[in-house]
């Protein structure tokens with residue numbers, strides 16, 4: 001057998017990873033890392049010098065603090081046939097030992113986190129992530145606000161960096177590494193050019209240094225007009241040589257500070273952001289120009305497909321129309337980052353037809369972990385089922401990478417709603433292995449983060465798991481059942497406003513554009529006799545979705561304008577079905593309060609009280625949604641709300657006056673909601 005350096009653990013001689021810069025503030029671990037600590041069983045031995053590295057030291061530290069079991073031996077085997085650097089295997093070694101093997105230090109660290117998650121080594125397991133790029137996207141602004149962030153302010157304390165360092169930074173890296181996330185885009189896609197200034201790059205460097213031992217690379221969102229904003233170039237035309245040189249020099253500067261910098265994320269020609277089309281060029285011209293500046297250093301460009309142009313086409317068709325003609329024109333270090341659905345992170349959307357439509361182009365998916373359209377940090381909505389639904393329709397193997405818009409802020413528990421932490425967790429776990437089921441992930445998180453499995457009856461765990469795995473469907477029911485979409489209040493996207501009208505706003509920012517309610521029926525006709533958006537899907541789906549008789553009911557009002565009295569599969573009319581769905585959503589939200597009350601003995605009192613109050617808000621909100629939508633749509637259907645629904649406690653004129661007065665950085669507090677509803 002050839003030499004494999006290893007570390008044996010009875011062991012511990014730790015070189016602690018230390019920073020010379022002072023730390024500020026305190027930080028407690030995410031919940032899923034709090035409960036794993038056991039009494040340490042530390043017997044001392046030595047670590048082979050050639051295996052010592054900051055990453056290995058973290059692995060050792062994690063074992064020392066959190067593992068009490070058989071001896072663990074870490075083996076770095078660079079000859080292994082493991083498919084990626086990040087892969088590892090865990091096996092029992094004799095009666096008293098466990099062996100973790102990987103070709104890399106980070107693979108060993110991932111193996112340690114896996115062992116802490118699942119100490120059962122009765123069967124050998126080998127793990128390898130499906131994606132080599134597993135990224136969080138922070139929509140954090142340099143002034144500390146977070147676009148669509150509902151967990152406080154930004155984690156990044158830009159004004160304090162680089163001189164003072166919050167301990168949250170390392171705890172953040174640890175949490176991410178423990179679920180396999182290996183990249184982070186630090187700033188909002190609506191990017192300030194200042195992030196590329198020398199001052200900010202020095203701050204970014206500090207974060208990159210902290211994250212590196214945890215296997216996390218730093219990326220930045222860039223503003224396409226940065227050369228104009230930062231250095232007064234007269235243009236940002238990607239074919240202009242001075243512009244190209246500017247980006248090349250900027251890339252050189254970044255890599256001199258951060259040698260393993262990941263690359264750029266770009267929102268161009270979308271919602272007022274500058275882009276190559278401002279200069280008569282294409283997305284490919286713009287993306288390739290940046291990609292060529294990064295290429296010598298090994299960096300990539302993630303170019304977003306969230307665009308909608310001024311062309312007069314159904315908004316659901318626009319990204320496909322703009323990008324598909326460019327297939328094959330992007331450089332090899334460009335990946336097109338596409339939101340899961342064709343519109344915008346709605347509670348339910350069919351998958352974006354751009355997936356699979358560019359066979360000669362690298363594609364990645366963007367999910368939204370933060371709950372912009374799903375009750376912010378007030379509602380319990382476990383998102384794994386939504387992401388699994390996407391992977392049901394889009395083969396995970398066809399994608400190159402995965403990104404999730406983060407739901408993390410500086411709130412004390414990281415995500416504000418304790419259950420929102422499960423979405424961060426689920427994103428990481430699915431980014432590693434999209435084949436995991438929602439139930440498996442919910443179970444894992446519950447046992448690690450929320451309850452002590454040894455003291456909690458399995459029936460209680462089962463009920464909580466049911467709440468989690470059913471919660472997304474419940475939210476769809478009480479917000480936008482049967483394929484309805486985008487009937488949110490303008491701006492903050494929290495409550496219902498199907499009537500919303502904002503003078504001067506783009507038509508496709510307004511609910512009426514999407515629901516198309518009239519006296520005949522409800523829904524957006526995207527069939528061949530309507531906008532023909534179905535034409536962008538592969539043949540079998542085009543036929544399935546395009547025909548009102550075969551279209552799955554969950555997408556019915558997405559693809560069809562359906563008469564109020566049309567019979568549904570249940571035998572009910574559309575109107576009755578809509579009423580039943582809203583009521584079902586309310587009943588589910590009520591049942592979550594009741595289920596949670598039975599959990600009181602098994603969760604920490606402060607978490608119990610916090611979740612209870614949020615669930616009560618969610619239940620009230622569900623009735624607000626039901627009453628607003630049904631009373632409003634009844635004006636068009638001219639049909640009575642059946643007695644099985646309700647009691648309807650609000651009046652439509654009152655609901656139409658609701659104005660939360662919040663920005664897109666805030667979640668409404670329960671008090672505010674009580675005052676306005």
Ligand code: BDP
Pocket residue numbers: 147148189190267306344345372664
């Ligand atoms: C929408 C958000 C907006 C983002 C935009 C994007 O409402 O705040 O800037 O997406 O993804 O969902 O660029």
